[in-house]
Amino acid sequence: MAEDMGDVVPFRTPHPLDPADPQVSLIKAAPQPVEPTSVIPGKPYGVPALPPDPAGDTPLTPQWARTRNGWRSRADVARRARIRAARRWVRRQRTEHGQAAQIVRGERRVRAWVAGVDGVQVKAARHGAHVASRQAERAARRARWARLPLVAGKADQAQAEAERAMTAALAAHRTYQTARKNARRGRMIRGSAVYGPTAATFAAAYAEGGGLGLALAALGLCAGCAILGRRLDVEESRDAERTTLGDGDPMTEDMLNRAFREVGLIRGDQSLRLILPSGLDHAGRNWTATLDLPGGLVYDAVKAKEVQLAGALGINRCQLDITKMGREDRISLWAAPSDPFLKARCSPLVGTADRINTWRDGIPMAFTKRGEIIHATVSDYSYLLAGTTRSGKGMGLVNVLAGAVLDPRVNIRLFDGKGTGEYVGIAPVLATYVRRNPARLVEFLRVLAAEMERRADILTDLGLSKASEALLDKLGGIELVIVDELATYTAKKGLSAEYAEEITELLAQIAAVGAALGIVLVLATQVPESDIVPTRLRANCAARWAMRTESADSSNVILGKGKAGDGYDASKIGIEVHNRGRGWLTTPDTGFVEVRSLFIDEKKGELLSVMSAALPIRAEFGSLPGAFRDPVEAELIAITGASSVAGGPDGKGAAVRARTLSVLDHMRQAAEATGRGNVTRAEVFERLAAVDPQYRRADGEDDGTYAARAGRVLAAGLKDLGADVAESRLRLPDGSRPNGWTLDAIESALNVPV
Structure with a gap:
């Protein structure tokens, strides 16, 4: 159950805003005369007053931005900008924009400039001389044939043409020689202008500084080449207008419109309408925007393409969160610069000595991408937790136990199917604790079913359909039944084969009706298969938490048929240590939400410290095991003659026969x-x-x-x-x-x- 959850940070960051401050409006009112003051009266932060602004053209500066926390937030933003710039520089080195590519490109351009464009003229002159020479040769051959008796009378004309062709050939040859000479002279001049000073610089550097001087001279030469090679040889291959959050660019309306078009959510002639401007949160880390969707586009369609949309924004899916804002066509889009689940967060229950109300306020169980703490109530529904080995399922149960022990009205009944001693330390606060005993669980569920009927009779006499907090004392408190490793008891082969069918049926009945009577089940398993968690049992557990699973089918067994296809697929959660406790949670209060369980370090004794804090609370309330009349355990003793109060006489979860x-x-x-x-x-x-x-x-x-x-x-x-x-x-x-x-x-x- 104790698992390494990675780095740990406090579960909550202090908010820089003073709750007593008025809300800041983005719409300026008409200019009003303002008396200049040094400090705004009544402000705890001592915020300097803004100077008068008769023209109404001074940029709006929120008051919190001028506080100590505001300046700290600005400094944090600047620091992150520098880090992102450095990371972008490192990533750029592998592309054609890197310094090495610029140096090569600059050196090539220098050589091309030294060579010049005279080579084209030389080639053209050489081609002209070659053509003129061939023509002169053919004209001379015709002149020789013209002297024969058969072509008499044309010899003079042919000789004249041969002489003209020869003159043209000689002129073309002289043009070629001149062009080649000029080209060589130009290359010599340009080469001297480039390589002469360079050679002189290297010689002087070596004379003055030896090897170090040569290194500095080479560095200077590389810098010069990099400057000359900054521009690409062709048009920029990277779209300068394409900005992404992954490259550290700010979230803008144009970026969102481009991303939505790329994934096919909107057409080229459509655009999003921002209700609130996109910007950073108060911590200066995450981007948020509230927008209306155009043209019949609804939240479900956007949620279905959340992965593609994250790719278009240049971030991972886990860094993007999309929620509905009361209407189908209005969404809130939130993006983080890094994985928000990368670091675990401590449970707020660690170190507290205060009693909590699990019925009304719930138990802090997990946190969302946006850092919100999910509180699970122990009142209206039962729970199903499932995931493979080392997926963090045990930490979810630890959070349930830590919250339940701090509410003295909760009678905790724990059945540990694994049979290890991980819960022995908290046995003193468990009303029932049994390790790996299917027969005892059957007897208990039969008694609990009778207890359910007793409570139903009380509500019937009162004319009520479900329990309320005011009736808890009359009913006998909250019955919280935890079954860790359900497969031990519901598998139809092995240890529980004789009892599996009855256990499954009793659990399904209690899950269906018990929550309305103050009886809540928490079932956990690392074998999320249909024969272990039948459909009827799963359907009656309204709160389900799927951590990492081996397949999409196993994820659907927990969350419901087809949910993996809707994007709620626990099999896609990584196996890395920092993903333990991460999963998809659905409750009637939250809907489907991606969360990670809060961290309670058992190795440091944090769970035992919570139990120690709960002992005086329960002692004062009179709800310590054995200190109050427990009809469930009393009936079990009467039937079986064995006691499992606080783990039995030895406190280790072995149900032993009690002395009457x-x-x-x-x-x-x-x-x-x-x-x-x-x-x-x-x-x-x-x-x-x-x-x-x-x-x-x-x-x-x-x-x-x-x-x-x-x-x-x-x-x-x-x-x-x-x-x-x-x-x-x-x-x-x-x-x-x-x-x-x-x-x-x-x-x-x-x-x-x-």
């Missing part, structure tokens, strides 16, 4: 309880009335009649034991002298040495 106390035993206990060495008749009758109905006062029975009747019943009981206890007249500290018995006389009758 006689009338003399009760008389001796009553005498010992007075501390006077004696006990009056009235005190004996009061003691016996708590364990035997025939000693209770009947309705309308006066003192004399009751004393005479109870005396006759007591005398008959002593006669049956063959005991003769001498009654005497006692002298009490207040001066009265009632009839009663001394402790010596009672012990003599019991044959117990003084």
Whole structure:
């Protein structure tokens, strides 16, 4: 049950706003004359007053932003901005925007500039010279053939064309030579301008500083190349307008519209309408926005694409939370810069010595992404907790126990199916504690079913359909039945095969009706399968908490058919240590919400410290095990002859046969309880009335009649034991002298040495 929950932080951050301060409006009123003052009267933070603003154009500055906490929040935001900038720089090094890529790009550009563009002219001139030479060669060949007798009369013309072609070829060759010479001279000049100073710098650096000088010169050269290579060779491949929360960009309306369009939630001509501007919370960490959805888009459609929407915003799904704001077309969108469940949070019950009200206020069980504490009431519904080994299920039960022990009206009945000793330490506050005993659980559930009928009769007489807090004392308190590892008792093979079917049926009946009568079940298992948690039993547990499971089917066994397909899939929770206690919780009060259980460190004895704080609370209330009349345990003892109060006589959860106390035993206990060495008749009758109905006062029975009747019943009981206890007249500290018995006389009758 004790599990490492990772780093731990306090469960609540102090709010910088003074609750007494008025709400800040984002709409400026008409300018009003303001008397300049140094401090706003009545403000505990000593907030400086704003200067007069007749024109009404001064930016709105909330009062809390000018307090000490406000400045601390600003500094925190600035620090986070610096950290994010550093992280973005590191991530950029692996891309074409990194410094190494810039240096390579800059060096390439320098070489390209030194080479120049003259090479194109040289190539063009060379091509022209080549073409002119070929033409001159063909013209000379034609001139030679023109001298033959067959083509007489054309020799002069052909010779003239050959001479012109030769002249053009010579001119083209001279142009090529000139272009090549100019290109070489240009490259020499530009190369000297670039490499000359560089070489001189390196030489001077080496002369002055040796190797260190060369390193500094190289660093300077790299810096220069990086500056020259900052711009990409082509148009920016990264969309400058695409901003994401994952890159540290602020949440804006344009970002949200782009993300919703990318995942297909809205069309290109549609846009979201922000009801409240997006901004950071008071801690300066998380982004929030409230917006209206356009064109018939509703909350369920957005929730179904929560994973895709988180990807479009550049964050993980666990960093995004979408909730409905009273209407189907209005949502609240919340985003965190990191996993909000990465660090565990301490339970507020650790270190407290105050009594809590589990019926009205509930037990702090878990926290949501937004840091809100989920309180689970022990009044209206039963609970089902499930998850694989080391998923944090045990920590959920620890939170239930820690809250229940601090409410003295709760009778805790714990049946540990694992059979280990993890609950032995808190046995003194458990009304019933049994380890790995299916037969005992069957007997208990039968008795509890009868107790349920008794409570139903009381409500029927009052004309009520369900219990209320005002009726708890009349009903006998809250019965909280915890079954840890349900598979031990409901598996149809193995230890519980003989009892599994009856246990399942009784649990389903109690879960269906018991909550309305003040009887609440908390069932936990690490085997979330349909034969372990049948549909009828699961359906009657209105509060269900699914921690990490092996498959989507197992998640559906806990949360309901098809819920994994709706996005509530506990099988997608990671196996890492920091995910222990994390899961999907659904109750009639919260709906489906992703949570992580609060942390109580058993290794440090925090659960035992909560129990220690509960002992005086329960002692004062009179609800410690064995100190109050417990009809459930009394009936179990009557049926089985075995007691499981506070884990039984050995306190280790083994139900053992109890020794039946006689009338003399009760008389001796009553005498010992007075501390006077004696006990009056009235005190004996009061003691016996708590364990035997025939000693209770009947309705309308006066003192004399009751004393005479109870005396006759007591005398008959002593006669049956063959005991003769001498009654005497006692002298009490207040001066009265009632009839009663001394402790010596009672012990003599019991044959117990003084």
